[in-house]
Amino acid sequence: xxxxxxxxxxxxxxRIRKKISGTxxxxxxxxxxxxxxxxxxxxxxxxxxxxxxxSSLAMVKGGEECRLNAETAGKVGKDIAExxxxxxxxxxVFDRNGFRFHGRIKxxxxxxxxxxxxx
Numbered sequence: 001x002x003x004x005x006x007x008x009x010x011x012x013x014x015r016i017r018k019k020i021s022g023t024x025x026x027x028x029x030x031x032x033x034x035x036x037x038x039x040x041x042x043x044x045x046x047x048x049x050x051x052x053x054x055s056s057l058a059m060v061k062g063g064e065e066c067r068l069n070a071e072t073a074g075k076v077g078k079d080i081a082e083x084x085x086x087x088x089x090x091x092x093v094f095d096r097n098g099f100r101f102h103g104r105i106k107x108x109x110x111x112x113x114x115x116x117x118x119x
Contacts, residue, residue, distance in 0.1 A: 013098035020093050021045040029080070029092040029112065029119075031105055038073045038104055040080045040112075042092065052087065054080040070107035077111025084117055091118040 003011070022028030027042040037060075041053040054076050056066045066072045084092070092112075099105050113119065 009098040011098075016095065016098060020095060022093055026091050026093055027051055027089060028095050029117070030095045031097055031099065031108055033097075033099055033104055036068060038076055038108060040076055040108060042080065042084060042089065051089070052080060052083045054083060070104050073104040073107040074111035074114075077108040077113075078115040081112040081115030081117040085115070090116075094119045 020028060022043050022045045024044050024046060027044050030041050030043055032039040037056040039053070039055040039057070042051040043049070044051055056068075056072050056076055059072070059075065059079070060066050064075075066075070084090075094109060096105055101109070109119070
């Protein structure tokens with residue numbers, strides 16, 4: 001039986017999540033990519049709490065002009081990194097959520113690194 005693309009991604013996600021987990025000192029930076037937007041959040045897996053979140057959707061609601069591209073993903077990465085710095089979070093564990101590390105996912109990671117987050 002052939003798996004769908006979504007089922008394949010979810011299998012990869014489970015395989016990744018077995019190996020990584022976020023703590024209060026080093027939370028997990030989770031990325032989700034939809035067809036219209038890109039989302040990022042910092043999660044503490046010890047308590048199951050989302051510490052911070054940022055997305056292209058929130059930027060659109062905030063009045064910024066956002067298109068579906070790597071440049072917008074980079075802005076989301078910089079935004080989440082700035083929020084993390086404000087909350088005294090220096091290092092994170094990157095969770096690509098089963099997506100391939102290229103394109104918008106890579107742009108978000110590069111944006112976060114530029115703004116000072118350590119992976």
